[in-house]
Amino acid sequence: MSSHKSLDPGAVAGDFFHVEDLLDDAENAVLQRIRTFLAEEVAPHADELWEKGESPVHLAPRIAELGITGLPEDETGTAARSALLNGIVGMEMSAVDPSFATFFGVHSGLSMGSIRVCGSQEQRRRWLPAMTRWEKVGAFGLTEPLVGSGTAGGLTTTARRDGEGWVLDGEKKWIGNGTFADLVVVWARDVADDSVKGFVVEKGQAGFSASVLEGKISLRGVQNAHLVLDGVRVEEGNRLQGANSFRDTAQVLKVTRGGVAWSATGCAVGAYRAARGYAVQREQFGKPIASFQLVQDKLSTMLGNITAAQAMCVRMAQLTEAGRLTDAQAALAKMFCTSRMRETVALAREVLGGNGILLEHGVARFFADAEALYSYEGTRDMNSLITGRAATGISAFV
Ligand SMILES: Cc1cc2nc3c(=O)[nH]c(=O)nc-3n(C[C@H](O)[C@H](O)[C@H](O)COP(=O)(O)OP(=O)(O)OC[C@H]3O[C@@H](n4cnc5c(N)ncnc54)[C@H](O)[C@@H]3O)c2cc1C
CATH class of the missing domain: 2.40.110.10 (Butyryl-CoA Dehydrogenase, subunit A, domain 2)
Incomplete structure (x- = not known):
């Protein structure tokens, strides 16, 4: 059997093509700060809140301190962030807890985004600063x-x-x-x-x-x-x-749909990390199950899905920065990334055998959560029709 010398840290973390290298040092520092927060304050309670059906409202003041809610144009003094950093942060939140990422995204993306995109300057000033500070949810x-x-x-x-x-x-x-x-x-x-x-x-x-x-x-x-x-x-x-x-509503949804593409990629990353970690520990027939070809094939398929989704999301961030992202591009990203996520979490669950459906082994939550991401912000079918309309010039909605 080959040694661990060939172990690739990027492949372990679910960042095989080094997407994080695209962040500059200051952005990377923000990501590491958020990682610490997620590890210390979100991960330890995620299963418990999930079982109880409770939202992490108690974390609101701590989230405010992270400085990732709101935008400079909200006149809140918040530092500028690139679309890429926003996306990678959303992916990482979801890789730890898709419920937390959704709780954050509904507030910061859908609700604040509606006021930002559709509100007057007076309305933005009235609500967004307090929302940036999470004093109003x-x-x-x-x-x-x-x-x-x-x-x-x-x-x-x-x-x-x-x-x-x-x-x-x-x-x-x-x-x-x-x-x-x-x-x-x-x-x-x-x-x-x-x-x-x-x-x-x-x-x-x-x-x-x-x-x-x-x-x-x-x-x-x-x-x-x-x-x-x-x-x-x-x-x-x-x-x-x-x-x-509704065209104005759609402007909000374009941005948040792109966010769900990142989030879905994160959900897949979270399931992959847990499945990989389990596979190298769990032994059957006297060997780690990670040594079996069929298990490695599942891990490779997951990594391929994740990498393809990340590549699409990175390009989506570049188009966003350039002010060129279209509704149809955001729709395709949402459709593609959630579909690949769904396959990935199912493979992860399979790698764990029966333990795949127990919360304590770290995959079950992602497996279940993927279903909501797949359907919200436009089902796969709706996003497929938006994409199909761009490809054909013909609307097939009804
Ligand atoms: C966990 C969760 C959180 C959510 N959060 C929010 C929120 O904060 N705010 C909010 O406003 N909404 C929210 N939603 C709602 C979400 O956006 C909707 O569930 C979604 O848009 C689909 O609508 P529906 O569930 O009514 O399904 P339906 O519209 O009833 O669709 C049922 C099925 O029919 C298919 N279908 C429908 N029309 C067509 C067609 N023309 N051609 C082909 N197939 C079609 C759909 O693709 C789907 O498979 C949330 C949903 C979930 C599950």
């Missing part, structure tokens, strides 16, 4: 019990102009952080002109209620809410001034 309410993939044309939640303000009626399903959020960006259809508008609904408003969705088998460490809006009154100042049609 945000949620994003687009999906409804009866309308998921079809939200672009089918939202049933309504907004009705009433004097100086608006009245919102409807229900939202699956809203991450919605049970404890201080504010929820709610997307609703204006009954007057049929266009989709965005509203910031703040906690405690009359007619607004949120209940936890029970019985989830995926991403249990992030709470999802069922929201009811029963004649909720919001002021005109809480209507996002730049959200005038």
Whole structure:
């Protein structure tokens, strides 16, 4: 049997093609700081929170200290970060705990992103600094019990102009952080002109209620809410001034879909690291199972999936920096990376045999969590149709 001299640290860590080498020294220092935080404060409690179905809300002040929430254009004094650093940080969060990455992403990406992209300067100043400091936690309410993939044309939640303000009626399903959020960006259809508008609904408003969705088998460490809006009154100042049609909502989703591609890659990395670590320890027939060709083939397939996804994500970051990323490119990245993730976590689970379905062995959580990543922010089918439309010029949605 060959010695460990040929062991490649990049292959062990799930960074075989040295993607992290693309970060400069200052960025690398940020990544290492976040790694320490994840190892010390997220990893030790991830299984427990997952089992209890609780979100890591207690970590909010610590996350704020990391300086990775918010952007310089939020007028918060936060240091600039490259799209590549943002992506690699998201990947690493997910490689430790996809629930934590989602809890962070809903607040920092979907909720703050909606205000950043669609809010006026006054609105950005009003909400984003406190959100950067995690003094206010945000949620994003687009999906409804009866309308998921079809939200672009089918939202049933309504907004009705009433004097100086608006009245919102409807229900939202699956809203991450919605049970404890201080504010929820709610997307609703204006009954007057049929266009989709965005509203910031703040906690405690009359007619607004949120209940936890029970019985989830995926991403249990992030709470999802069922929201009811029963004649909720919001002021005109809480209507996002730049959200005038679903095209504006789609601008937010383009960025966050790209984030899910990175996150899915991280989920695959987490499962791979645990499976590789297990394979070199676990013995059968008097040898580590890692010495069997069929097990090595699974590990190689996982590494190939991860590396291909990372390469696509890195190029996506470059296009983002250049202001050239299209909806269809983000959709393809989300579709491709989540599909490769799904195969990877299944192979990882297989490498562990029965232990693959026990939380304590480090793969089961990724295996289960992958299912939610595969479906949220547009199912594989929706992202395939967005990509197919770019490739053919023909919309095949309905
Ligand atoms: C854990 C989790 C967290 C989430 N967090 C949030 C959140 O914070 N905020 C929020 O707004 N939403 C959130 N979502 C909702 C998520 O975005 C939706 O689940 C997703 O968009 C799919 O909608 P749906 O579940 O209603 O499925 P449906 O739209 O009912 O789709 C069911 C199936 O039909 C397929 N299908 C539908 N239409 C077509 C078509 N035209 N052609 C081919 N196939 C089609 C779909 O691909 C899918 O396979 C979350 C979901 C999950 C699971």
